[in-house]
Amino acid sequence: MNTSLLNPFNITYPTAVQASLPSQCTLARFDRSGRFVAAGRSDGSAAIWDLETRAAVRWLEGHVKGITSVDWSRNSRFVLTSSKDWNAIVWDLASDIDPPQRRTTIRFDAPVSSASFHPRNSQIILALLQSGDAYLVDLRKKHRGRVELEEAHDDSDEESSTSPRSAMTVAHFDPTGRHIFVGTSTGSILVFNTRTKTIVARHKIPGAGVMKGFDFAKSGRRLVTNSSDRTLRQFTLPIYPPPIADRECTEQELEPTHRFSDPINRTAWHAMSFSPDGEWLAGGAADPASHKIYIWDIANDGQLASTLDGGREPLIYVHWHPSKPSIVSTTNHGNILIWHCPSPERWGAFAGGFEEVDENVEYEEREDEFDIVNLSLIQSYLFEEDESVLAKRKMRQEEEEVDILTGKDAEEDIVDHLRFNGDEDDFFWADDEPDEDERGWRMKIVMEDDDMI
């Protein structure tokens, strides 16, 4: 709301570190509101930081081995953590008890590389195991179950029937939740329909190598991939038709619209994150000696806009704020860095009625502007009339209706607008048995004891 008062130039990527939170964590992600950061640690615990007060407000203890991923439900009530201890845990931040109770523990038979909530219903969870398998776990009563996502075997292709199945190395919901995108060790992207769990498309990405990470633009139409050839590729995704029983899986090579890499040092990338409007891409460099985040300007043909320097502690993870020009990144010393656009203090704001201008303005005064007027009878009469005219004008101006109640609505889920024609089935399926993650839930305020410092 106050951005109009603060940022006249509309630079939309952060440029400086605003704060450093000593968290001993390895990865950190904003929630959908941008108010909280969930930080996962290598000892298995996770912390929830409130950025308004810059303090850790909740500790999630339960895992016994390092955390591999964290995810937030859409209204920030539930947090999903996955760990090398073969488990994924769902935590409820609205619980009255502190520390928060686990809501559900999901056990697998291998260390869990990542786990994420379905964007519309946090009871549907996608998990990727280190063994190269991906599962869709449904915790709802009617749909309860666990399905392994498998590539359909293509009998006509002799090669695939003899060679070992490629391992799945990345798994992600798209922003609508309709599809699950899986990256493989052979440089392919598999697209599954979430409801039917069948594969609808396979995209081979030539030259990519092992797929390491995905990030979607909020619109869901663009995807950036990180792979072992140290290049980030941005793709514009095709529209996938609804799954029909006999329809064969589409085989399509995708050409990236942009490639991002570090041409000088050929540094690999740990993570990347789109800005909320999709105009910028932040790439966290896997530089062993320094903390570097590259910012590319997608709207401007993908040119490198800036390189943010976060100091000596190498970067591990990076995530862009859901709505502001702000980034959270983690260092290998465990610190969380919050980046922002610093705005210089406007000293003119301290004096009412003054406007700051960038350059001197030559003022042309009227001939009689600063004349001292003699208060003759006629002129005093004129003055009075002027005053009453002014007063009348003010009264008229004050007639305008003022609305004191409607506010800036909470950002509507862009997801809700992404309804493709003819396939409401996927949304109905996901919204069936909604989770309890409602807007407007409140985290209980827990007063800290004075002896806890």
Next chain:
Amino acid sequence: MNSADDAASQTTEDDPQIPESHHAPPPPSQPHPPPVVAPPAPPPNPPASAHARARPRYELKHSLSGHTMSISSVKFSPDGTLLASCAADNVAKLWLSDIAWSPNSVYLATASDDHTIRIWDVDSGLTSKVLKGHTSYVFCINYNTEGTQLVSGGCDGDVKIWNATKGRCTKTLNAHLDYVTAVHFNRDGSLIVSCSLDGLIRIWSLPSGQCLKTLAEGHDAICQHVQFSPNSKYILSTAHDSAIRLWDFQTSRCLKTYVGHQNAKYCIAACFSVTGGKWIVSGSEDTKIYLWDLQSREVMQVLDGHHGEFPGFVISSQTHPQQNMIASGSIDSDLTVKVWVDRGST
């Protein structure tokens, strides 16, 4: 004390006591703490089809006595079940100037002349936290919407922001040159508005603490209370020229002016009433409470109930968060908190 006039400070009895919460079960009519439960549901709100300009019909419903000195502030709890009031009498040499409810209605923060803010657990009546840091009387406080932060204004011109769960000051703004008379968070906690006897209204950005804007209108309009509108787009200010103004702070324009009452000496708080019709409610130095129509600025109703030997300036008034109810407290010899209920317009 709420008065701008230092000579009006009064002495009180001896022993330090914590506020009334610790007295043995008080009679039901005694106000906070323990706070009074709101009276049974008032008559149903007029049907939605009622004329948009239906007049308010507030009537005196309750008179709560118990304070022995002038009342400086009355506040409904956010869940609408409790009413808290504070006065100069509670603790020896310890005036309370202002109180604020935490959004979950569990805690009450009090601002006092002993330079501290205390956070009380309302159910137990015990002090949960003592916030130290101000170097003079703390005049006004408010919670943010989440209940995680407090903002307070002191008589030395400082505005302080506190982490409410830790009880520590996170920021100090050298906001004004004179008593800071009101501070308020906007709805999403990104702005603070403050006003002071130095005649200025200032808007600050959080978390940076930078000043974004200064509003001032005229020499006579020393402003003593200011707050954001429910949607935080506008600011309501009360000034010593007997006028209440609604500002659009983005454009620094005064959009509405409400006159008809008297306010030239004391810090009188005006507030919005949005539960029924949209009114501006304010106390006045002529012992009455005025209600204006928000859009037309007409005086819609005048509540007359505070009586006593000496003129009772109605200093504090507040509207109930859900019901058409107003609570008012005054500096007068009848020392009551009055609760007014709208009996419904026809």
